[in-house]
Amino acid sequence: MTANEVIDCYVTDVALQLPRKQRNDVAFELRALIDEGLREQAGASGRAVDAAMATEFLNTFGRPAEVAARYRPTLNIIDPEDGHAFRRATVIGLAIIWALGLLARLLQPVDAGAGLLGALGQWWGGTVIPSLWWPGVLVVGFAGSAWSRRRWPQTSPWKPRAVDRIHGGRGALVMAIVGIACGLYVLAHPRWLLDYFWGGRAAPAAYAALTYADAFVQGQALWLLALLLLNIPMLAGVLVQGRWSPLMRRLQAALALLTCAVMAWTIADGPVFATAPSDRTAKFVLLLIVVLMLLDMAIKRIRRVSPTRHGQPHRARAAFRREGTATSCPSRSRPAGKRIRSAKTDPPRDRARPATTTPHQKSSGSRWSFTTSVNCSDARPS
Numbered sequence: 001m002t003a004n005e006v007i008d009c010y011v012t013d014v015a016l017q018l019p020r021k022q023r024n025d026v027a028f029e030l031r032a033l034i035d036e037g038l039r040e041q042a043g044a045s046g047r048a049v050d051a052a053m054a055t056e057f058l059n060t061f062g063r064p065a066e067v068a069a070r071y072r073p074t075l076n077i078i079d080p081e082d083g084h085a086f087r088r089a090t091v092i093g094l095a096i097i098w099a100l101g102l103l104a105r106l107l108q109p110v111d112a113g114a115g116l117l118g119a120l121g122q123w124w125g126g127t128v129i130p131s132l133w134w135p136g137v138l139v140v141g142f143a144g145s146a147w148s149r150r151r152w153p154q155t156s157p158w159k160p161r162a163v164d165r166i167h168g169g170r171g172a173l174v175m176a177i178v179g180i181a182c183g184l185y186v187l188a189h190p191r192w193l194l195d196y197f198w199g200g201r202a203a204p205a206a207y208a209a210l211t212y213a214d215a216f217v218q219g220q221a222l223w224l225l226a227l228l229l230l231n232i233p234m235l236a237g238v239l240v241q242g243r244w245s246p247l248m249r250r251l252q253a254a255l256a257l258l259t260c261a262v263m264a265w266t267i268a269d270g271p272v273f274a275t276a277p278s279d280r281t282a283k284f285v286l287l288l289i290v291v292l293m294l295l296d297m298a299i300k301r302i303r304r305v306s307p308t309r310h311g312q313p314h315r316a317r318a319a320f321r322r323e324g325t326a327t328s329c330p331s332r333s334r335p336a337g338k339r340i341r342s343a344k345t346d347p348p349r350d351r352a353r354p355a356t357t358t359p360h361q362k363s364s365g366s367r368w369s370f371t372t373s374v375n376c377s378d379a380r381p382s
Helices: 005-014 021-045 052-062 064-070 078-106 115-130 130-151 169-188 192-198 204-209 212-216 222-241 244-268 278-300 316-319
Strands: none
Touching: 005 021, 005 052, 005 064, 021 052, 078 115, 078 130, 115 130, 169 192, 169 222, 212 222, 222 244, 244 278
């Protein structure tokens, strides 16, 4: 093949991967770029262009698919900003599906002939392979979300959200308080459900299944009831304040840790219910609640953002304070005894101003305060 035939073959392979209305223009432009590059390489090497030089040059130019991708818009099924969320949702979802499938498989009687390897094989074929529907669903969901954002960008603008906001609003908080109160009543008198739905005509075995063990009633039950009751005044305080204050957040975390500790004590100690099946179910539910509570606290801990460096607060936060507080005079910032200028209230620079001030003096209308308690040795006149 001649050099022109090699170039024509390359340009054709690139153009065939583009839309029909774009092919001829791209082929013309690409052929001109390649010819120019080959002429420069031939001049630098001191020999004429041949098929070998053209092939070597085109291999360094890039594969036809890569070159074609430069001439057409990028097709992103999942937007780059959604990549980490997609990976996180995929991993968490598959982990839950696989764990539940493995647990269900191990709880079933294992055939003596097949053994554990047979159970794992059944889990692989019955749970792992079919679970790939989950990434497919996520791809469709994230792709639809990305398309809607590109199609109607004005419908999803960024909005600031307060860190101490009440998720769901005050209505959700009221529903949570009512739910806790109702749940506590049912937990204190579980047999009430049988009387309410069956009018006291339920089977004796049902009443026995919902009867607490005496050791649990005299021990852990009192602690659990007290800790759960403390959630009501805490949520009521948040409802009155209209936000989660730092103190309420710390109280919530401490109460959650104490509740998890008592629940773990209940699981490790004696029976909760008088009958064995009810006791196993109750302890499984308690274990699941403990795991979810600890996971929620760990996620909140990981997602917490504190703009600090080496334990020091952010410079802007340390340098400026709101009205009513005093600020120090940082080095190379302003002279001692001077305050931050205000465009509305400060006099022009060519007008005489007092050289000294009194601590915490404020000019009328200015929202910044200052102090003379710290001297700046390297201060310069403003």
